[in-house]
Amino acid sequence: MEEFAVGLRKVVKFHGDTIAVDDVSLDMTKGEFFSILGPSGSGKTTTLRLIAGLDRPDQGEIFIQGRSMNHVPPHQRPVNMVFQNYALFPHMTVYHNVAFGLQMRGHSVTEIKSQVGETLELVKLHEKPHRYPTQLSGGEQQRVALARALVNRPAILLLDEPLGALDQQLRQEMQVELKEIQARVQSTFVCVTHHQEEALMLSDRVAVMDRGQILQVGTPQEIYESPVSTFVAHFIGLSNSVVGRISNYDGTMCTVMTPYRFSIQATTPKDHSSAEEVTVIVRPERVHLSPGPKHDGYDNSLPALINKVSFNGGEMFYKLDLQDGLVWTARVPMALRPSHRFQVGQHVYVQWHADHGLVLTH
Amino acid sequence: MIKPRWVLLMASVGAMLFLYAPVFLLIIFSFNASPMSVRWEGLSFQWYLQLLGDHALFEATQNSLLIALTSTVCAVIMGTGAAMVLERRAVRGVRFLNAALVLPLVIPEILMGVSLLLFFVMIQVPLGLITVMIGHIAFNLPLVILVIRMRLRKLDPLLEEAARDLGASAWQTFRWVTLPLLRPAIIGSALMAFTISLDDFVVTFFTAGPGATTLPLKVFSMIKTGITPEINALSAVLVMVSMALIGLALILQGKPIRQKIEGSYQG
Known part of the structure; x- marks a missing residue:
């Protein structure tokens, strides 16, 4: 049997009468960066606390490195946590905050000195060991929290919204740094976040969680390109959707009749019965805009009116009115020819390939 | 027309006078040369000297200090423990306990x-x-429990969880995280308890037996035989000590929680 870094088996946790974690089973492989992604209140932080031992599961079992953790208190687990608001000790300097774990485990003074120094260097804080947490910026506090956990060389590092309190630019810098640090220490990182971009950027694998349940586990690409449900599709990245019924299915290609004055061609690997209710999802970057109805090999082509244009530096975002309040978004890279630029009020054709339409049943 | 600012100022001056005029009068008359307390007959330190030579008074002071110190230490240790349990554990019947503790x-x-x-x-x-x-x-x-609970409530429980997560046992967590952060509340409540104990008359009066005369009891018995300025002198000393302790309590409670922990953490 392969030994997983962390294994959850049918774990259930109640908060009073509400179920916070609902029959969750997960495996995290040694050395991977695993993210649990979900909206607030989805039970992701509770899952992390269960792994850390700060909460006890009501049912089910948690394994760490093959050992059952059900009767192991938090201070005896090979796990350390970076808390959401860092929870740095306000009465201790940076040095003492980082040294705390080693001191509690009774390491010698010289050993503590060298390891704390090393770890502070890893997070680039070696110049401020005598500062108190209140004298540090948000980004620096975040690094102290990281160092305080990493210095113990945990087999598993748990991160609760690690970059949540940082501003956009710092967040992006820390994303890169976090990846580098993980590559150097080679621990298993388990990260909880509601920020889908962060999860996709950082993780080797992602679990999408909602209302206490795991909806899908996979690599970022798998989750983005083949979401199992409309919830996952909408939660991960922007998506355009339209509901309809299967009218014609030949094993790979299907025609979806929509309540609007058009039907859609889409490929789907799943078996569908006729008249089955489905949602078709098309990612904004898969949408091609054309000034005329010419198909150019696209399976779908629908007329639309440009409603709004915005620009984020690398891409143009077009808001498109299709029919009767159906609004889609198209994302067009700036690198494309200027002939692909449009103005508000212009009539265009929205085009895409059949295999870029995802057919989802729930 | 009188400005509202002046009205406020006069009201505060009036309140301060009301509070402190008798105390000042008492202190001033402790330096009175006359054995009769009401008429001023010149400056003298004789009552303070007499105070120093009074053996019974010395014994009462000793009793008072011993009682204040012992009861403060006991109340603080028990109170800290009780506050920890009430704030950090799911205790059955917490509402009843809250009422029972305020009563x-x-x-x-x-x-x-x-x-x-x-x-x-x-x-x-x-x-x-x-x-x-x-x-x-x-x-x-109840007083100690109240003060320490207030402080605990403001303390982020995540700090204690972080300590546990970093490998500290329950005791180590209390010793190195909770206790240092509670220190201002502990010292503040201890000083308040000490002062109240030192001044207490009613409870002491009912519970003291022979040989357990405290300073307030002694003062009361001295008054029964007529007020001498010696009592003024004694009261002046008591007022000073009480005020100093209360002042210290306020300063320590207001101080930001930060302190260096040197040396090793093993324990």
């Missing part, structure tokens, strides 16, 4: 004194220093 703060002191006396008599404990100490612990405990 001693509001019931008349005389009632507490009488009930303690009846209790000691009933269980046949001879009245003495020990019974006074127990009485003082009884009225100081």
Whole structure:
């Protein structure tokens, strides 16, 4: 049997009468960066606390490195946590905050000195060991929290919204740094976040969680390109959707009749019965805009009116009115020819390939 | 027309006068040369000298300090433990306990004194220093619990969880994280408890037996035989000590929680 870094088996946790974690089973492989992604209140932080031992599961079992953790208190687990608001000790300097774990485990003074120094260097804080947490910026506090956990060389590092309190630019810098640090220490990182971009950027694998349940586990690409449900599709990245019924299915290609004055061609690997209710999802970057109805090999082509244009530096975002309040978004890279630029009020054709339409049943 | 600013100023001056004029008068008359307390007959330190030579008074002071110190230490240790349990554990019947803990703060002191006396008599404990100490612990405990609970409530429980996560046992967590962060509240409540204990008359009166005369009891018995400026001098010293302690308590509670922990953490 392969030994997983962390294994959850049918774990259930109640908060009073509400179920916070609902029959969750997960495996995290040694050395991977695993993210649990979900909206607030989805039970992701509770899952992390269960792994850390700060909460006890009501049912089910948690394994760490093959050992059952059900009767192991938090201070005896090979796990350390970076808390959401860092929870740095306000009465201790940076040095003492980082040294705390080693001191509690009774390491010698010289050993503590060298390891704390090393770890502070890893997070680039070696110049401020005598500062108190209140004298540090948000980004620096975040690094102290990281160092305080990493210095113990945990087999598993748990991160609760690690970059949540940082501003956009710092967040992006820390994303890169976090990846580098993980590559150097080679621990298993388990990260909880509601920020889908962060999860996709950082993780080797992602679990999408909602209302206490795991909806899908996979690599970022798998989750983005083949979401199992409309919830996952909408939660991960922007998506355009339209509901309809299967009218014609030949094993790979299907025609979806929509309540609007058009039907859609889409490929789907799943078996569908006729008249089955489905949602078709098309990612904004898969949408091609054309000034005329010419198909150019696209399976779908629908007329639309440009409603709004915005620009984020690398891409143009077009808001498109299709029919009767159906609004889609198209994302067009700036690198494309200027002939692909449009103005508000212009009539265009929205085009895409059949295999870029995802057919989802729930 | 009088500006509202002046009205406020006069009101505050009036309030301060009302509070402190008798105390100042008492202190001033402790330096009076006359043995009669009401007429000023020149500056003198003779009453303070007489105070120093009074053996019975010295013994009463000793008793008072011993009782205050013992009851404060006991109340703080018990109170910290109780506050930790009440704030950090899911305790059954917490609402009842809350009410039960506030009650001693509001019931008349005389009632507490009488009930303690009846209790000691009933269980046949001879009245003495020990019974006074127990009485003082009884009225100081709710106060200490209240102050420390307030502080604990403001303390992020995540700090304690972080310590546990970093490998600290329950005791280590308390010793190195909770206790240092509670220190201002502990010192503040200890100083308040000490002061109240030192000044207490009613509970002490009911629970003290022979040989357990405290300073307030001694002053009361001295008044019965006529007021001499020696009492003024004694009161002046008591006022100074009490005020100094209260001032220290306020300063320490207001201080930001930050301190260096040097040396090793093993324990």
